[in-house]
Amino acid sequence: MASGLRKVALVTGAARGIGLATASRFLADGWQVAMLDILGDTLHSAARALGHADDVLALEADVSDPKAVEGAVQQAQRQFGRIDALVNNAGIAVFKPILDVTLEDWQRVLAVNLTGPFLMTQAVAPIMRDQGGGAIVNITSISGVRASTLRVAYGTSKAGLAHLTRQQAAELGEYGIRVNAVAPGPVDTAMAKAVHTPEIRADYHDHIPLNRYGLESELASAICFLCGDQAAYITGQLLGVDGGFAATGIGLPTLRGGQRNS
Numbered sequence: 001m002a003s004g005l006r007k008v009a010l011v012t013g014a015a016r017g018i019g020l021a022t023a024s025r026f027l028a029d030g031w032q033v034a035m036l037d038i039l040g041d042t043l044h045s046a047a048r049a050l051g052h053a054d055d056v057l058a059l060e061a062d063v064s065d066p067k068a069v070e071g072a073v074q075q076a077q078r079q080f081g082r083i084d085a086l087v088n089n090a091g092i093a094v095f096k097p098i099l100d101v102t103l104e105d106w107q108r109v110l111a112v113n114l115t116g117p118f119l120m121t122q123a124v125a126p127i128m129r130d131q132g133g134g135a136i137v138n139i140t141s142i143s144g145v146r147a148s149t150l151r152v153a154y155g156t157s158k159a160g161l162a163h164l165t166r167q168q169a170a171e172l173g174e175y176g177i178r179v180n181a182v183a184p185g186p187v188d189t190a191m192a193k194a195v196h197t198p199e200i201r202a203d204y205h206d207h208i209p210l211n212r213y214g215l216e217s218e219l220a221s222a223i224c225f226l227c228g229d230q231a232a233y234i235t236g237q238l239l240g241v242d243g244g245f246a247a248t249g250i251g252l253p254t255l256r257g258g259q260r261n262s
Helices: 017-028 040-050 066-080 103-131 152-175 190-195 198-207 216-227 252-261
Strands: 008-012 032-037 056-060 085-088 134-139 177-184 238-241
Touching: 008 017, 008 066, 008 103, 017 032, 017 040, 017 085, 017 216, 032 040, 032 066, 040 056, 056 066, 066 103, 085 103, 085 216, 103 134, 103 152, 103 177, 134 152, 134 216, 152 177, 177 216, 198 252, 216 238
Parallel strands: 008 032, 008 085, 032 056, 085 134, 134 177, 177 238
Antiparallel strands: none
């Protein structure tokens, strides 16, 4: 890194899953990392397990709480002196039929998945502006690109986050701040393992050209690429890391069936 300067990433939802894999990848690449999550015990255990005590800061906060966000960002800046990348990964899901989704369900999902990235970016962007730039990556979902059952709140929140990404990119670019989004397909995370039945997993396999779930490490690689210097002229983009799911229409299961029977 230029002049020996250590870069700093702030990753939300970092206690497990894609967020933890991303924090680990940043550390492997020589960055320092502030890990933010609402799951305090899980977060601190994960941070200790990474084994980089001087390069890791654990921040317990709810991304939908403006005061908690502001306090956490200030603490990260005090600890490391700068913030070069923000990964808005924290998210929740409520999987229910549309007529069973309550107002409370709807409001909580949008508060975390859409308002959270808004608040985090509002808090971090001035720091990036004053230091000459930075990179932000919002974690959306294929559920924000293609509608599916049981995801009225989750899918809508992720679709909104995709547009928020473009809006942020349009307005923050003049400060040298790049904003992109990564839309994961089905990934072998704890959340997926908890809610994806064997039937759902089979449905996904039937519609993914690469015919498998993604790995957390594969998402981390894409996220860290967008935060790094190799992506210096990329902003306002949504990168699907989904095995080809969002690009595929009907016919793939039939094609595979024909190949198996030939």
